[in-house]
Amino acid sequence: MSTVFIALQANEETRPIIEAIEIDNPLAVVNRQPAMVKIDAPNRLVIRKETIEEQIGREFDLQELHINLITLGGNVTEDEDSLTLSWAE
Amino acid sequence: MDMKVAKKKLGLKEKYRLMTRDLGWEPTYRAKDEVFPYVNYEGIKVHDWDKWEDPFRLTMDSYWKYQAEKERKFYAIIDAHAQNNGHLNITDARYLSALKIFLQAISPGEYAAHKGFARVGREFPGVGTQVACQMQAIDEIRHAQTQIHALSNYNKYYDGFHAFADARDRIWYTSVARSFFDDAMSAGPFEFMIAIGFSFEYVLTNLLFVPFMSGAAYNGDMATVTFGFSAQSDEARHMTLGLECIKFMLEQDPDNLPIVQGWLDKWFWRGFRVLGLVSTMMDYMLPKRVMSWREAWEIYGVENGGALFKDLARYGIRPPKGWDDAEKAIDHMSHQFMLGLYQWSFGTSFHSWIPSDEDMDWLSAKYPTTFDKYYRPRWDHIRKLAAAGTPFKNFGLAKLCQTCQLPVVFTEPDDATMSCHRETEYKGEKYHFCSDGCQHIFDNEPEKYVQAWLPMPSLFQELNGDIGAWMNWVGLRDGEDNGDFVGSRDQRNFDQWRGMATSNL
Ligand SMILES: [Fe+2]
Ligand SMILES: [Fe+2]
Numbered sequence: 001m002s003t004v005f006i007a008l009q010a011n012e013e014t015r016p017i018i019e020a021i022e023i024d025n026p027l028a029v030v031n032r033q034p035a036m037v038k039i040d041a042p043n044r045l046v047i048r049k050e051t052i053e054e055q056i057g058r059e060f061d062l063q064e065l066h067i068n069l070i071t072l073g074g075n076v077t078e079d080e081d082s083l084t085l086s087w088a089e
Numbered sequence: 090m091d092m093k094v095a096k097k098k099l100g101l102k103e104k105y106r107l108m109t110r111d112l113g114w115e116p117t118y119r120a121k122d123e124v125f126p127y128v129n130y131e132g133i134k135v136h137d138w139d140k141w142e143d144p145f146r147l148t149m150d151s152y153w154k155y156q157a158e159k160e161r162k163f164y165a166i167i168d169a170h171a172q173n174n175g176h177l178n179i180t181d182a183r184y185l186s187a188l189k190i191f192l193q194a195i196s197p198g199e200y201a202a203h204k205g206f207a208r209v210g211r212e213f214p215g216v217g218t219q220v221a222c223q224m225q226a227i228d229e230i231r232h233a234q235t236q237i238h239a240l241s242n243y244n245k246y247y248d249g250f251h252a253f254a255d256a257r258d259r260i261w262y263t264s265v266a267r268s269f270f271d272d273a274m275s276a277g278p279f280e281f282m283i284a285i286g287f288s289f290e291y292v293l294t295n296l297l298f299v300p301f302m303s304g305a306a307y308n309g310d311m312a313t314v315t316f317g318f319s320a321q322s323d324e325a326r327h328m329t330l331g332l333e334c335i336k337f338m339l340e341q342d343p344d345n346l347p348i349v350q351g352w353l354d355k356w357f358w359r360g361f362r363v364l365g366l367v368s369t370m371m372d373y374m375l376p377k378r379v380m381s382w383r384e385a386w387e388i389y390g391v392e393n394g395g396a397l398f399k400d401l402a403r404y405g406i407r408p409p410k411g412w413d414d415a416e417k418a419i420d421h422m423s424h425q426f427m428l429g430l431y432q433w434s435f436g437t438s439f440h441s442w443i444p445s446d447e448d449m450d451w452l453s454a455k456y457p458t459t460f461d462k463y464y465r466p467r468w469d470h471i472r473k474l475a476a477a478g479t480p481f482k483n484f485g486l487a488k489l490c491q492t493c494q495l496p497v498v499f500t501e502p503d504d505a506t507m508s509c510h511r512e513t514e515y516k517g518e519k520y521h522f523c524s525d526g527c528q529h530i531f532d533n534e535p536e537k538y539v540q541a542w543l544p545m546p547s548l549f550q551e552l553n554g555d556i557g558a559w560m561n562w563v564g565l566r567d568g569e570d571n572g573d574f575v576g577s578r579d580q581r582n583f584d585q586w587r588g589m590a591t592s593n594l
Contacts, residue, residue, distance in 0.1 A: 002396035007299065009318050034379055035306035035314055036299070063147065066155045067162075069325045070318055071295050073393040075400065076144040076329050080101050087400045 004074030004085040016055035108148035113216035131277040134342035138215030181376035182583035189439035194266040197257040201270035203229035228323040252564025286331020288356035295389040339404040357409035358526035362493035368423035381455035411526040424464040432483040440574035492527035
């Protein structure tokens with residue numbers, strides 16, 4: 001098992017995104033540090049457009065993530081509906 | 090009646106194809122080898138450039154849109170910082186030393202990375218690669234500019250910020266970062282991608298920007314947090330590009346494996362040595378600390394780097410050669426380097442200091458196996474000398490490693506009481522190294538490293554060893570920019586202005 005992670009700036013735009021990540025990834029662990037939030041998960045983490053849209057109540061383009069992204073670890077796979085981070089098992 | 094016609098939206102994959110692949114063409118009146126002359130000499134075999142994909146599938150139109158938004162956010166905070174006495178809101182003026190090192194050593198590296206990506210974007214034949222390199226070239230110049238701009242606010246009030254460009258080219262500790270980038274920029278395009286995409290982005294920026302910027306937030310420095318996170322938002326894309334490049338090379342041809350492994354070995358160690366500066370900034374220069382260098386290494390080195398190499402094992406990649414030596418150095422490097430900076434502080438364009446009791450207690454808690462045993466006694470001794478009016482100053486010049494250009498101040502991996510020193514003789518000349526890792530790098534490419542510009546020999550070749558002339562040449566004002574923090578103009582000004590800002594006197 002390896003840890004994948006994503007770190008986002010701690011701000012009003014990312015609060016609902018982090019909530020969406022927690023909903024979609026029950027194994028994710030959210031670490032809050034000064035000015036940033038780092039989310040770790042075993043082997044795989046999925047970020048879904050639909051879940052974020054439900055949290056924020058408007059359309060969301062997954063590429064908007066780039067604005068508040070700090071760093072990530074894992075292989076990235078992205079399409080319109082989701083962004084997945086994974087390590088080979 | 091007006092009817093709103095919904096524009097048909099392109100899918101991400103289709104848009105990426107149209108806005109990257111479809112922009113390329115096959116040359117007809119010149120051979121491809123003539124158009125891309127540098128892509129073969131490193132020995133990397135590529136059979137199908139279309140296999141190169143940007144996993145984020147970012148196209149130039151979206152790129153400009155999101156970058157513009159990042160800039161607006163950045164300048165909103167930079168303006169607020171300048172308008173609200175941001176230079177007085179930091180926890181303590183000691184913190185400024187970390188910013189000075191950052192500006193002198195790292196920001197010019199961003200500019201070097203910009204030049205490098207502009208070049209390799211031209212040298213690679215694949216369109217996906219060209220577009221990704223173009224974006225990164227623009228990102229890197231943005232990083233250099235926003236960092237210089239953000240820190241220019243501090244230059245109005247404090248010493249040591251004014252001559253960062255000369256410092257970068259000429260001072261001894263900055264030449265560590267400079268030589269890293271010069272080495273990368275004088276390599277071929279594929280090696281450059283490993284040097285920057287893997288070593289700088291994957292190994293270094295996580296350790297440099299993430300805990301350090303979080304530390305800046307902790308120390309009340311909104312300007313640095315902002316440029317740091319604004320830059321780092323691009324780094325996620327850069328790391329992904331670096332990782333993609335490694336996987337691409339390994340998937341294209343089995344003959345690429347030994348070449349890639351050699352570069353990973355080399356650039357891991359090059360990057361690790363630059364981290365010598367970072368470890369010291371984290372453990373000693375942040376008045377309020379988020380985590381120790383050791384803790385940051387556990388997260389971004391051991392856990393994340395370990396995961397990366399486990400993942401790459403499917404291609405036959407093993408962890409870099411210097412991995413074990415790096416692990417052995419973690420609990421020592423920041424202390425050894427800070428002791429070096431303190432004793433040579435006449436020649437640094439920032440201040441250093443003897444850690445307080447409270448600092449030392451924090452360090453022994455974070456480094457239970459090493460700090461009290463090896464480093465506290467030295468600091469205690471240095472403090473006694475300072476109290477007696479005979480501060481420990483070393484006016485001799487440090488012996489520099491021919492590869493990484495750090496002074497040879499580190500110890501043997503398995504014995505922290507033995508100073509580590511390696512020597513190679515090449516064409517009748519003796520060359521010195523700080524470690525096995527640096528010696529191996531030299532031995533693989535001696536003709537490259539014998540040409541390295543080193544600041545100490547140059548002092549004698551160009552300035553006849555005249556320290557005053559050297560200070561002028563590097564833009565260092567004796568008694569203002571250098572020396573001990575205690576009694577410095579930065580300390581006096583900060584205390585006085587902060588007093589004025591919080592009272593009506
Ligand atoms: Fe950068
Ligand atoms: Fe070295």
